[in-house]
Amino acid sequence: MRLLKTALVAGALAVLSVTTIASAYAQDTKIGFIVKQPEEPWFQDEWKFADQAAKEKGFTLVKIGAEDGEKLMSAIDNLGAQGAQGFIVCTPDVKLGPGIVAKAAANNLKLMTVDDRLVGADGKALEGVPHMGISATKIGEAVGQAIVDEMKARGWKADEVGAIRVSYDQLPTAVDRVEGAISVLKANGFKAENIFDAPQAKTDTEAALNAATVVLNAHADIKKWVSFGLNDEAVLGAVRASESVGIPADGMIGVGIGGADSAINEFKKPAATGFVGTVIISPKRHGYETALNMYDWVANNKEPEKLILTSGALAKRDDYQKVRQGLGIE
Numbered sequence: 001m002r003l004l005k006t007a008l009v010a011g012a013l014a015v016l017s018v019t020t021i022a023s024a025y026a027q028d029t030k031i032g033f034i035v036k037q038p039e040e041p042w043f044q045d046e047w048k049f050a051d052q053a054a055k056e057k058g059f060t061l062v063k064i065g066a067e068d069g070e071k072l073m074s075a076i077d078n079l080g081a082q083g084a085q086g087f088i089v090c091t092p093d094v095k096l097g098p099g100i101v102a103k104a105a106a107n108n109l110k111l112m113t114v115d116d117r118l119v120g121a122d123g124k125a126l127e128g129v130p131h132m133g134i135s136a137t138k139i140g141e142a143v144g145q146a147i148v149d150e151m152k153a154r155g156w157k158a159d160e161v162g163a164i165r166v167s168y169d170q171l172p173t174a175v176d177r178v179e180g181a182i183s184v185l186k187a188n189g190f191k192a193e194n195i196f197d198a199p200q201a202k203t204d205t206e207a208a209l210n211a212a213t214v215v216l217n218a219h220a221d222i223k224k225w226v227s228f229g230l231n232d233e234a235v236l237g238a239v240r241a242s243e244s245v246g247i248p249a250d251g252m253i254g255v256g257i258g259g260a261d262s263a264i265n266e267f268k269k270p271a272a273t274g275f276v277g278t279v280i281i282s283p284k285r286h287g288y289e290t291a292l293n294m295y296d297w298v299a300n301n302k303e304p305e306k307l308i309l310t311s312g313a314l315a316k317r318d319d320y321q322k323v324r325q326g327l328g329i330e
């Protein structure tokens with residue numbers, strides 16, 4: 001009898017400790033979200049939506065900005081030391097791919113990437129790492145189409161127009177975006193020799209402004225310009241450069257990619273600028289959904305899809321609020 005009682009108590013204790021562990025586990029889920037440019041509105045929006053997922057599911061989200069490889073590597077070690085189980089990253093340099101994978105494994109952290117896909121030593125995508133990015137070529141084509149449509153509306157002929165390709169060619173998604181735009185320009189009569197490369201040292205407005213200024217000064221005879229790049233900041237740089245060399249707003253057609261505050265603030269200006277539109281992409285999908293997918297992986301052992309590519313929608317000064325509402329990001 002006594003023996004039976006002891007066994008029952010032990011059994012109950014065992015059950016108790018299992019549930020205690022299970023609930024402690026749910027409470028302790030910790031997920032990192034590392035971004036390469038924390039000051040960029042796009043990344044702030046991603047964090048905002050990732051926070052929403054954390055609140056809903058009750059996990060801890062650790063947001064870290066890592067502008068270079070060294071900061072990124074120590075951020076991963078830091079997450080490991082804090083007892084995180086996984087992280088999502090938009091890396092400052094996709095070529096760090098194999099190093100990031102190794103660091104994550106050494107810290108026993110699950111790894112997903114967002115926006116910028118890791119590449120291996122051979123320059124090919126690391127397909128084993130789950131990734132959410134934008135459909136870069138398609139979105140670039142939408143940029144090109146928006147530019148062509150605006151050229152037609154203004155009565156511009158392709159051979160009197162110069163194009164600024166604000167470029168960041170070490171990043172594959174950036175190449176796909178600008179090449180998508182160029183393919184549409186060319187299909188509409190744009191000659192290759194009228195498209196000028198403006199390589200930016202960093203993916204921000206200042207670097208784009210510097211790069212675009214060089215192009216504009218080298219081709220001062222051209223009075224009508226279009227510009228495109230990997231994001232809104234790139235195109236805003238080209239637009240600011242055109243203003244600084246005295247090209248009026250109706251002499252520039254810039255179309256960006258993003259649709260976060262960088263673009264919205266431009267649309268809110270009382271007078272229209274050369275920044276005529278942006279293809280709005282979804283920080284909600286890239287922030288909320290990636291965080292949720294990582295949570296499901298950590299807490300429920302549900303592996304995320306290996307590749308998710310999201311779409312975009314063109315918006316201009318007069319309809320951006322509606323487009324944002326449609327994407328559920330207003």
Ligand code: FCA
Binds near residue numbers: 230
């Ligand atoms: C890259 C760009 C960002 C954003 C993101 C989707 O990381 O640098 O500005 O466009 O892709």
